Amino acid sequence: MKKLNGIKLKHRKNTENCATVDFPVPAEVILPMSMHMGAPCQPLVKKGDTVLVGQKIGDCDAPFSVPVHSGVSGTISDIIDYQTPMGAVCKAVKIQTDGNQTISPDVKPPVITDxxxxxxxxxxxxxxxxxxxxxxxxxxxxxxxxxxxxxxxxxxxxxxxxxxxxxxxxxxxxxxxxxxxxxxxxxxxxxxxxxxxxxxxxxxxxxxxxxxxxxxxxxxxxxxxxxxxxxxxxxxxxxxxxxxxxxxxxxxxxxxxxxxxxxxxxxxxxGMPLVTRRLTIDGNAVGEPKNVRAIIGTPFIELLNFCKTDIDSIRKLIGGGPMMGMSVPDINMPVVKTSNALLAIKTYDERKTSSCIRCGRCVNVCPLGLMPAEIDKAYRIRNIQELKDLKVLMCMNCGSCTYVCPANRKLAETNQLAKALIPRK
Amino acid sequence: MEKLIVSPSPHDENYMKTSTIMLNVIIALIPALIAGCIYFGLRSLVLTGVCIGSCVLFEYICRKMMKRENTIADLSAVVTGLILALNLPVTLPLWMAVIGSFVAIVIVKQLFGGIGQNFANPAITARIVLMVSFPAAMTNWVAPYWYKAADAVSCATPLVLTGTTDEARNIDLFLGNCGGCLGETCALALLIGGLYLAARKIISLAAPVSFIGILFLLSLFYYDSVDYALYQILAGGVFLGAFFMATDYATTPITTKGKIVFGLGCGIITFIIRQFGSYPEGVSYSILLMNVLTPYIEQLTRTKVFGAKEAAEK
CATH class of the missing domain: 3.40.50.11540 (NADH-ubiquinone oxidoreductase 51kDa subunit)
Incomplete structure (x- = not known):
């Protein structure tokens, strides 16, 4: 069996022995209507409504979508326009918590027959x-x-x-x-x-x-x-x-x-829907890295404070891992369903990008056998047929090519930009 | 708190930079340079210094004139100068070496866009230009330890000599105790450097092994003598070419398959030039010719993408 390429990374699993701690109920949660892949939900509640734990507060008719539930009991304080770190625009529901965590009567085990x-x-x-x-x-x-x-x-x-x-x-x-x-x-x-x-x-x-x-x-x-x-x-x-x-x-x-x-x-x-999740809080700005079970919607800043983070020193905040996670633009953004980690990085020196020296490291590490250096070249001259032949659409954005590039070329990013050039049928 | 940096993933990088790679190549060439100094004296250092200095200076001036970012810090010009020096006879007048540097950096490298963009190996091309411009000076070989003798002793490069070969001669060749360019004679030093680069994963051994391997096999079949076949790979610039020039990133194919094709091509052309050409040495020309073929080799040796449909959309 052919061995797929890949890279050896420092594991940095500093929190592997940190048993999960429950993060207390925050004063306010923010629940974006788009925390999943697919169509965003529409809020089912309006400002001033009271909600209970496990109550559905957002849903969508589209089949490729999942509903959103509240993880707290409290009052809807606002419904705002929200932009996710992915760039998607949706509504977000803000809930002022009452601290009682009263569970909704809707929460009961589903009856499964088939x-x-x-x-x-x-x-x-x-x-x-x-x-x-x-x-x-x-x-x-x-x-x-x-x-x-x-x-x-x-x-x-x-x-x-x-x-x-x-x-x-x-x-x-x-x-x-x-x-x-x-x-x-x-x-x-x-x-x-x-x-x-x-x-x-x-x-x-x-x-x-x-x-x-x-x-x-x-x-x-x-x-x-x-x-x-x-x-x-x-x-x-x-x-x-x-x-x-x-x-x-x-x-x-x-x-x-x-x-x-x-x-x-x-x-x-x-019958309790997806309203909490475990996430790893780590990164060199975090004083006490932890695994935390947080209510979805908890603002990141509260988790960072909980983990004794030097907030002023943070230069970059990553939702997810360092290889495929998203840059978080605002420290007040909330934990979402897909937040498996929050990394707060303090020293971040972006090296300058220089010319490709054709060392071939990107080709040697791509698990799919793509040729990022060639894709980069074809992208620069907007050669769409060449990009198709190089199978750029198959790139899964694992980031290995950018990681190993000695010239610090943003190859994974280029692949995503190149994908956008190819007309979809 | 300052504004957060927002950038696409990955957010981590390894610390291998272009300059780290170049520094490793320089380190790998030091044994050959030391061997050159031992056999051909301290003028080796003077010549090397002039080559490196002029290469860096030409690079600096070029980038300045083209209003491009200064790239001397990536050390690639130092590597070019060093390899060029190792490709020159120690007696070469210094002004000729400067012309070589000019050809390498200005004409071959910067006119095509700088690092990574040149299609031909700068040092090889410079050597060839000097060779055809100043054939006498470029073949003014001296015997090892000539600087100790009262008068400089001229000596032919082993490839020009005819006659029998034997094991003792091959050992001399392996250790570099023979006439030739200042850095090409000592196969041992070049081998140490090449293996160092391979161990540091800077170069792949695909091209050097196929280059030296095919040359050895062809010579073996042609002369039916192991000693002679060894002599063919140890004499001349084979090791220098195979480990340090047939592995140049910019001018050789990226994929392993491509590197093997490149190495085989170099070996075959070297053999043909040496045996049937009117010219004793073929390494430089073989690498230059294969440099020219590299884009075509690349087209034909692309990686197979995992799970991709065969190019049906074409």
Missing amino acids: KDSFIKAVRESGSCGLGGAGFPTHIKLNPKTPIDTLIINAAECEPYITADYREMLECPSDIIGGINLVKSILGIKQAKMAIEANKPEAIKNFTEMAANDDTIDIVTLPSVYPQGAEKVIIYNSTGRIVQEGQLPADQGVIVMNVSTVAFLYRYMQT
Whole structure:
């Protein structure tokens, strides 16, 4: 089997032994109506309304979308226009919390009779991929082609982040429960839980837990970034190649993030929708790096203060990991469903970009075998046919090329800009 | 708090810079330079200093005149000057070396856009220009340790000599104890430098191994003598060319497949020139010719994209 390229990164998993701490209810939460991939929701509440924990406050008719729920009880203080770090524009609901955390009467375990009621319940849970991409879970679990393998993505290949790792150590039975739930309802025969080799304790625990279950395999992935990329993890755990233009389901595979599958299990038990999540707070401006379970909508600044961060020294704030995370433009932005980490970086010297020296490092590290240096050249002269031939549309923006470039060329960024030049059919 | 920096991912980088790479190449060439000093005396250092100094100066002036950003800090001009010096006979008049630097930096490198943009190897091209302009001075070889003798002893480069070869001669060649350009004679020093660069992952061994390998095999089949085949790869500029010029980033293919094709081409052309040409040495020409072919090799040796449909959209 061909080995895919990748890069060795410093793991910097400083928080791997930090048990999750609950962050207290903040005075105010901000809930953007777009925290997932797909159509943004419309608020179902208006200024002055009171809401309870678990109450749905935003929804959308579009199938490719997931509803938004409140994680606090309190009063709607405002509905504002909001721009996400991705640049999307949507409404956001501000809730003044009352501190009582009264649970909504709507929160009750869903009744599952068949696949349809399951998919419906998954949608109502507000679940989307918790690994960072935010793909709606109910779409992922409702593929058009038969699925024989469920892959649980527990690679967590980005530096710093240990949120999924803590899920594995703290809630292993929820994960196994979630795997069995998805397997039984979708009729999937085999599950493979793929964990990167830098998490030996998780590998050991799950190997023991699944020892008597033939239908769950624990796969150890090499500690090479980007193991968690969908195509890479599918190939490294099943040998299957998701072809250009295909979805994983076309290869009979569904890939789910480990925290998402554990959340689904808990939702089916309690009926509490996705209103909290675990995230890693780290970075060199953070005094006490932690894993925090926060109510979705909690402003980042409160979490940073909670982790004894030197706020004045922060030069860059990253939502997610250092390789694929988004720059956060405003420290008052809230935790969203896809926030698996918040990194506050204080020293940030951007090196100057210089000419490509054609060293080929970008080509040698691209897991997909793309040629970023050539794409860069074709992009500069706007050669669209050449960009197509170089398969720039397949780039998954893992950032390895930019990372290794000695001339500090922003190759991954160029790939995304180049994609935009190619007309979509 | 200052305004937050907002930029696209990734937000982390490794610390290998262009100048780090160039510095490593300089370090890798030091053994060859030391060997040159031992065999050919301190004039080696003077010649090297003039080449490096003039290369850096030409680069600085060029960038200034073109109103472009100054790039001497990336050390690539130092590398060019150093490689050029190692490609010259130690007796070369210094003003000729300056002309070589001019050709390398101004004509070959900066007129095509500077670092990474040149299609031909600057040092090789400069050597060839000097060779055809000043053939006598460029082939004025002296014997090793000539500086200790009362009179300078002229000596032919081993490739010009005919006659038998033996193991002892090959050991001399391996250690560099023979006539030739100041940095090309000591295969051992060049090998140390090349392996250092490979270990630091600065260069891939694909091109040097295929270059030296094919030259060895062709010579072996042609002469049916291991000693003679070894002599072919140890004499002349093969090691210098294979490890330091056939691995130049800008002028050789990016992919491993391409590098192998490049190395094989260099080896074959070197063999043909040496055996059938009217010219004793073919390394420089072989690399230059392959430099010219590089864009075509690149087109034909692109990587296969993982999971991509074959170019059906064309």
